[in-house]
Amino acid sequence: MIALDPAANRPQFINVRVKRQDGPGQEPYWQLFKIDYEPELNVISILQRIAALGQTSDGKKVPPVVWDCGCLEEVCGSCTMQINGRVRQSCSALVDQLLKDNADEIVLEPMSKFPVLRDLLVDRRRLFKALEKVKAWVPVDSYYNMGPGERQLRAAQEQNYPLSQCMSCGCCVDACPQYNKIELERKKDETDEEFRKREEKAWDTAFVGPHAISQAMLFNNHPTGKSIAGERLDALIAPGGIQACGNAQNCVAVCPKEIPLTTSIARAGRATTIHTIKKWFEK
Amino acid sequence: MSNQRVVVVGGGLAGLASAMKLAELGVAVDLISLTPVKRSHSVCAQGGINSCNDQTRQLGDNEWKHFDDTVYGGDFLNHQPPVKEMAYWAPKVIELMDRLGVPFNRTGEGFLDRRRFGGTLYKRTAFAGATTGQQLLYALDEQVRRRESEGLIRKFEFWDFLGPIQDETGRCRGVVAQDMVSMEIRAFPADAAVVATGGCGLVYGRSTMSVFCTGSAASRCFQAGAKYANGEFIQVHPTAIPGSDKLRLMSESARGEGGRVWVPRKPHDSRAPRDIPASDRYYFLEERYPEYGNLVPRDIATREIFDICVNDGLSVDSERMCVYLDLTHIPKAELDRKLGGILEIYEKFQGVDPRIEPMRIFPAVHYSMGGLWADYVKSADGGLEAGAPANHMTNIEGLYAIGECDYHYHGANRLGANSLLSCIFTGLFTGPSIVNYIDNQSGGHADIDPATLSGAVSKQQERHDSLLTGNPGSDENPYLIHQELGDIMTRAATVVRRNDQLTDAIEKVNELHDRAMKVNLSDTGSWSNQNVIFAKSLQDMFPIAKSILGGALRRDECRGAHFKPDFEKPSLTAEDPAERRKQAEEWCDAFEKNNDKYLKSTIADYDNASMQPQFSYEDVDTSLQPPRPRLYGLVGADIIEEVWKERAEAKKQQPQMASS
Amino acid sequence: MSDSNSDSNSEPSFFTRHEFAIRRLHSLTGIVPLGLYMCVHLTTNASLLGSVEIFQRAVFLIHSPGPLLPLIEWGGIFLPLLFHAGLGIWIAKTGRSNSSQYQFTSNKRYSWQRWTGFIGLVYLFLHVMHLHGGIHAESWMDAIYQIGFGQFSPYNAGSSLVNAMNLGYGIIWPVIYLVGVLALVYHFVNGIWTAGITWGLWISPEAQARATKVCVAFGVILTVVSLAAWAGAVFPGKEDVAEMRAIEDRMYEAGVVAGTVPENEHKRDLRGRAAAAEESGDAADGEQASTATTEPAS
CATH class of the missing domain: 3.90.700.10 (Succinate dehydrogenase/fumarate reductase flavoprotein, catalytic domain)
Known part of the structure; x- marks a missing residue:
């Protein structure tokens, strides 16, 4: 670890270049900030210091950088952004490590596949909508006390648990070459409701993304979740379904939780193949 | 029935459980959350969720013992009827979560695996790897998404709750909230509101809590007239990894x-x-x-x-x-x-x-045992009366508090793996109570006086606007004030508390509060302005901080997480058995005397004019299990226990003798 | 940046509704018939390196369906190819390669799959025009022959091929073929690997790693075969051509006599030898050429 290196090796300042944007549809611009070096910083603490500092490297007073964060321990999925060109969680992006790769500066950009709301804050509603599309839930009858669920073998739990750790951070889709940004502009005469409907329609026919495919496989492997397995597979062969996957396998490479997304995708590939053939013969 | 509308504030375990249950009961739910609900702080809970289970039962465990461990661990400051109800619901809660697909760890044979947690001798804790909170939250999030797709729930994510809407009778008729993206402030009229907004760790600057756990939502209810109870009981988790951001x-x-x-x-x-x-x-x-x-x-x-x-x-x-x-x-x-x-x-x-x-x-600071005061109705068997409208209602009619931001369950100290349970339990249990409350009301959410709604909105709009434009000459920076507040609170009101430090801290926090009211914002824009959102929550941390400090100062004893070395009960020193016995008797006398004075909930009412909480005390319902000394590791514990048992026996005999 | 700003309240198109099945068909056609055909084709051509006879015999066999051949060509090769290529271009357009940003091996393979597809498509167009001509109409063939296309004569398979490769200073076509064939070999082999995931044949990372090994091995073999095929067409010199042609002619005549080869003078390299005769002015060749050139008139 750099933190253990002799003090002489430590830089005095950290240069942080941030891609900012004042609102949707506006032109992005860059600002440079200079932060005093401290050991064991992460990108979150850098952004906190920028907020407290309130000025750029040349002393210009600027509003704090807007970004999203939550737990700061990589389980909530809030703080995704592009750091030095790679999408990841900013809480687990340790400055000492980043400086090892590039001592000159740290570059922060918003995620590339979602509309920017402001600075590093993006609109990720589409991610969650995809979970609705694949019906990522167990269709229980009620929330009354009906006794325990079915017994499950440890092997099944061990297969499901990693998939269930998906925190909808969006890294997989941001790195996916088949997942494209959808940014609609609101029309003048459009109501909130109409605009939302139009957005959801556009999302619905575009690629659902690896995270949603993986969630579909998670619930298809649950004793009760299985009961609507066919509906989930139908969603996966609908427009924007699994066929849009291009097997670049970036999803699994950038997933901060190391979820076996490509295994889920291949499993979904097999399931949809069999499902389609069966459906065709049973028609 | 179908025309009932409830607004739930907070999308953690408690809020989601509440929304899900209310939707099942046919109530339309507006769910307001600072963050997409799947990112709520509940995801951070790691260890597990407690209930007695088939295995522990056969080793002598039962729901009563779970209840007893909880109140003993909480140093008897817990309200016993709700705790009892929770302990008896616990196995059912876990069964429900199992049905909802939570990937609990399994034994070789396929049963739920259990581990042992602090403060108990039984392996009661079900767990899903080391991310149990995350897994439980996701299961509820999925159900809420399902109900959302059916049109029963509307989610408002990235919305900041600004305060309850009260009509002229003081009854809560909805809430005001602000879109943190567009900065729009609007009213959410409802028949009842549920506040499930978690803890207030950010009052301490850095804690184990997520960045949105500022306590500001609870504080806004507090400032609107809700009582805040047991604020001084802040759990400091023994094991955390020190970091510069959290x-x-x-x-x-x-x-x-x-x-x-x-x-x-x-x-x-x-x-x-x-x-x-x-x-x-x-x-x-x-x-x-x-x-x-x-x-x-x-x-x-x-x-x-x-x-x-x-x-x-x-x-x-x-x-x-x-x-x-x-x-x-x-x-x-x-x-x-x-x-x-x-x-x-x-x-x-x-x-x-x-x-x-x-x-x-x-x-590190980890959990707030205290929170908004809320009522309950005790049932004949000592638990809670199911469906009673008063269950978990704050002193503002129609405003409910559940989850970490209530105050009943954990007393002076929370047992590990009981918080997830209390959150889900309160969310589920209060559903029928809220429905019954609404059924008894004459006016619904559709016929609230428009002036009431617009008045509440414009009050918040004024606060917002004046923060943006006010204090032009001031150089008070909200982020730096927050750091100062965190430092003061961490020094004075965590593990060890001393009255001189608390008095000093109160003074400093008062000063800091005045400064916080004059912050100058570096962002005065009207789009996704996190600066003003943070400034508001910072200002709202102070009523809570003052309640913590004031409550701690007034409580001259050691109880659970509240530890004042100046008032620590001594270990026994005598070697001679007779002398030791005498010391034990004295120890028990002192213990009883102390309980008479301090076995009470601290209740704070906020006085907006003086910007100070006013303190009073409420008796704790200890009717099910009489308090006994908490003797972990004390020298002479055995003899004190003996003396105490004899006294307890004698007390039991007394009423019988009197009646015979 | 917006990709779908379309404001349609209409029903999704036939293509959108059946995209899954259509893309599975795309995946399938890449392997059968196209990939399979490529393997057969390359192996056949590689045989030229062995001997002219084997190669010519194989070509006779391929051409044995006679008038049905265009049907097989179009139904089995050209139409699937046009479908695969057309959809492939659309698929490539739906994605946005980012392999310079995310330099993972699998991501580079993704980009290469698209680039080799484009290269392969351009190459195949040139290749078909260069040798096959595409349509068997005589006037068309005559016309394109003049500009260096439609050079292949099935009954003089080896010699016309070698001649064709020598056009353009003997370097342009060999380079085009080398790049094109290797691109297609990569495209095919990597396509098998991704198809295995798409169809759900190899699922776990371990299985995918094993499949990668098998595909690499297959790719190496196919590369060797294609290099052999390339060498067989590129290395023979002018003097070899005459020798090859003699052998091919002998085989043709014997075949016609034996009834194993349907008589068809259009499939013989008559234009080629006319040109060669003109160039050299050789009497013996000239005689043969004159017979040949007069043939269609008779």
Whole structure:
């Protein structure tokens, strides 16, 4: 670890270049900030210091950088952004490590596949909508006390648990070459409701993304979740379904939780193949 | 029936459980959350969720013992009827979560696996790896998404709750909230509102809590007239990883799975931990608490770790205080299976593999036992009256408080793996109560006086606008004020509390509050302005901070997480049995006397004019299990226990004799 | 940046509704018939390196369906190819390669799959025009022959091939073929690997790693075969051509006599030898050429 290196090796300042944007549809611009070096910083603490500092490297007073964060321990999925060109969680992006790769500066950009709301804050509603599309839930009858669920073998739990750790951070889709940004502009005469409907329609026919495919496989492997397995597979062969996957396998490479997304995708590939053939013969 | 509308504020376990249950009962729900609900702070809970179960039952456990452990661990400041109800619901709650698809760890035969947690001798805790909170939250999030797709729930994510809407009778008729993206402020009219907004760790600057756990939502209710109870009871988790942005939790499950806490006997021993032989290691928890060992309740573990570093000077590191939490004696495969998630966190944030090298940990602010005061109706069997409208209603009619931001369940100290339970339980249990409350109301959400709604909105709009434009000459920076507040609170009101420090802190916090009201914002824009959102929540931290400090100052005793060394009850010193017996009698006398005075909930009412909380005290319902001394590790515990038992017996006999 | 700003309240198109099945068909056609055909084609051509006879015999066999051949060509090769290529271009357009940003091996393979597809498509167009001509109409063939296309004569398979490769200073076509064939070999082999995931044949990372090994091995073999095929067409010199042609002619005549080869003078390299005769002015060749050139008139 750099933190253990002799003090002489430590830089005095950290240069942080941030891609900012004042609102949707506006032109992005860059600002440079200079932060005093401290050991064991992460990108979150850098952004906190920028907020407290309130000025750029040349002393210009600027509003704090807007970004999203939550737990700061990589389980909530809030703080995704592009750091030095790679999408990841900013809480687990340790400055000492980043400086090892590039001592000159740290570059922060918003995620590339979602509309920017402001600075590093993006609109990720589409991610969650995809979970609705694949019906990522167990269709229980009620929330009354009906006794325990079915017994499950440890092997099944061990297969499901990693998939269930998906925190909808969006890294997989941001790195996916088949997942494209959808940014609609609101029309003048459009109501909130109409605009939302139009957005959801556009999302619905575009690629659902690896995270949603993986969630579909998670619930298809649950004793009760299985009961609507066919509906989930139908969603996966609908427009924007699994066929849009291009097997670049970036999803699994950038997933901060190391979820076996490509295994889920291949499993979904097999399931949809069999499902389609069966459906065709049973028609 | 179908025309009922409830607004739920907060999308953590409690809020989601509430929304899901209300939707099932046919109520239309508006769910308001600062963050997409799937990112709520509940995801951070690692260890598990408690209930007695088939296995522990056969070892003598039952719901009553779970109840008893909870109130004993909470030093009897818990309200017993709700705790009892919760303990009896616990097995059912876990069964429901199992049905909802939570991937709980399994035994070889396919049953739910259980681990032991602090403050109990039974393996009650069901867990899903080391991310149980995340898994439970996701199961509820999925159900809420399902109900949302059916049109029963509307979610408003990235909306900041600004306050309840009250009509002229004081009844809550909805809430005002602000879109944190567009900055639009609007009213959400409803028949009832549920506040499930969690804890207030950010009052301490850095804690184990998520960045949105500012306590501001509870504070806004507090400032609107709701009572705030037991504020001074803040749990400091014994094991956290110190960091510059946050103190990351290292779950109690690390100790539950066999983790051992130690320091080198020689101060700042420079040898690598694995080179220090067993004889030079001080396993201080195991030595001081032979029965519970590393699994003593949290307040005790915290104090011991604090003590060993501060008073004994045995910190592992000379620069910053920490002790070893050692898992290296456990096989790697087992660690990965049971604790994979939390070990990864340590490795990721510290760059050291805890499977090879012991972790360095130190206590951190973790949970607020106190919260909004709320009512309940006791049933004939000592639990809660199911469906009673008053259950969990605050003193503002129609405003409910559940989850971490209520105050009933954890007394002076929360047992590990009980918080997830209390959140889900309160969310589910209050559903019928809220429906019954609404059924009894004459006016619904559709016929609220428009002036009431617009008045509430314009009040918030004024506050917002004046923050943006006001204080042009001031150079008060909200972020720096927050740091100062955190430092003051951490010094004065965490593990060890002294009256002189508290008095000093109160003064400083008062001053800081005045400064916070004059902050100058570096962002005066009207789009996604996080600066103004933060400034508001900062201002709203102060009423809570003042309640914590004021409550702590007034409580001259040691109870659970509230520890004042000046008022610590002494161990027995005499060797002579008769003398020792006498000391024990005196000890018990003092204990009873202290309980008469302090076994009460601290209740704060906020006075907006003076910007100060006013304190009063409320009796605690201890009707089910009479308080007894909490004697973990005290010298002479056996004899005190004996004396106490005799007294308890005598008390039981007395009424019988009188009646005969 | 917006990709779908379309404001349609209409029903999704036939293509959108059946995209899954259509893309599975795309995946399938890449392997059968196209990939399979490529393997057969390359192996056949590689045989030229062995002997002219084997190669010519194989070509006779391929051409044995006679008038049905165009049907097989179009139904089995050209139409699937046009479908695969057309959809492939659309698929490539739906994605946005980012392999310079995310330099993972699998991501580079993703980008290469698209680039080799484009290269392969351009190459195949040139290749078909260069040798095959595409349509068997005589006037078309005559016309394109003049500009260096439609050079292949099945009954003089080896010699016309070698001649064709020598056009353009003997370097342009060999380079085009080398790049094109290797691109297609990569495209095919990597396509098999991704198809295995798409169809759900190899699922776990371990299985995918094993499949990668098998695909690499297959790719190496196919590369060797294609290099052999390339060498067989590129290395023979002018003097070899005459020798090859003699052998091919003998085989043709014998075949016609034996009834194993349907008589078809259009499939013989008559234009080629006319040109060669003109160039050399050789009497013996000239005689043969004159017979040949007069043939269509008779």
